[in-house]
């Protein structure tokens with residue numbers, strides 16, 4: 001059943017939000033009292049006159065010269081993300097221009113706790129394509145890492161800033177100012193000169209993180225859209241298995257008893273008694289220092305002539321079952337659920353690299369085409385929440401309408417919305433599954449629970465055309481389906 005969560009209401013597009021520059025009371029006269037008034041959080045619980053101040057002052061006075069030596073005109077103008085912790089503004093003021101008087105050249109990331117805010121900046125800020133500089137050394141997804149005492153990191157930051165500035169200059173303004181995620185993500189791969197190469201991350205349920213400080217789930221969806229258009233090239237990164245209960249990829253892989261699934265197995269040696277053909281673990285033959293066959297009670301005397309050691313089996317210490325090979329099973333580290341190896345769903349993870357077509361689309365400013373109709377921001381919150389608890393048979397569909405702009409001009413919002421509703425009602429009658437429906441200005445999202453196995457194959461362009469047939473004119477609907485497994489793990 002379709003539930004209409006407000007076709008045409010513009011509630012999901014986040015307003016463009018710029019990062020607030022950290023205001024300096026009097027940037028020229030760096031003094032301790034000023035710091036206390038400018039950022040009281042920084043000095044809470046500290047002694048009134050820290051002995052480290054002269055060293056900081058030294059950095060402050062030398063910073064301009066240090067940056068100039070590295071090829072920059074000035075101290076880089078930067079914006080600071082605040083995250084949940086107060087950023088080290090005192091140190092940063094010594095090295096960067098935080099006054100907000102010059103256009104920002106970089107975004108400073110205090111640490112992993114501010115990654116969420118960095119993702120919001122990538123989505124919704126006019127500064128989306130500035131390099132993100134990590135100050136903690138713990139965020140490899142950032143574009144560069146900076147530590148005040150590490151001379152090499154100054155050079156790396158200077159190189160990153162210069163590279164970003166140079167490659168930004170070769171892109172047209174409509175790409176640099178684009179608000180849609182697809183264009184921003186593709187532009188980042190070019191400007192940062194870096195592939196979307198995931199790395200293993202045990203801190204997330206999906207066990208992977210993509211670089212670039214974009215939101216993870218949306219990065220993957222956008223990368224798949226771009227790969228589908230030939231603008232990014234996928235390459236295999238790794239394969240994961242999913243918990244059958246909660247969808248997490250964080251699993252403990254175990255050798256288990258095929259009968260009771262206990263991991264308490266031991267390898268035991270088998271003895272084969274030739275005369276009676278009995279075969280059993282060596283412990284069954286042991287009588288003190290002698291070996292006696294438990295079946296025929298004969299004593300075994302000569303290895304090779306009356307008996308042999310014929311290999312090993314797995315003995316379950318929980319239920320006593322002997323088996324030639326252990327079974328493979330997964331214990332979920334997140335929910336404690338158990339999934340048998342053969343039953344576990346598999347998910348391949350890909351990296352993505354910019355193609356020649358992708359670079360050409362960027363240079364010509366043709367990434368954010370109407371047909372791509374990329375979302376400006378995140379997945380609808382209702383869809384995200386429902387995904388987290390979704391079952392394994394879940395399918396997420398995104399419907400977009402190539403004729404949207406044309407129909408809005410000709411029939412207005414009301415007329416376009418009415419056509420969408422009729423189209424979705426027709427589609428719903430052909431989908432025999434419960435669904436959650438959320439409408440955004442660009443797309444209709446359908447989360448189908450317990451979809452029939454053949455459903456995805458049945459969702460052909462022809463079916464969509466059939467659902468459009470009763471309308472006054474076509475919506476030119478297109479459909480994108482999403483990996484439910486990965487969405488569950490990343491949601």
Ligand SMILES: [Zn+2]
Nearest residue numbers: 243246332335
């Ligand atoms: Zn689980």
Ligand SMILES: [Zn+2]
Nearest residue numbers: 257260316319
């Ligand atoms: Zn067992």
Ligand SMILES: [Zn+2]
Nearest residue numbers: 273276293296
């Ligand atoms: Zn025997």
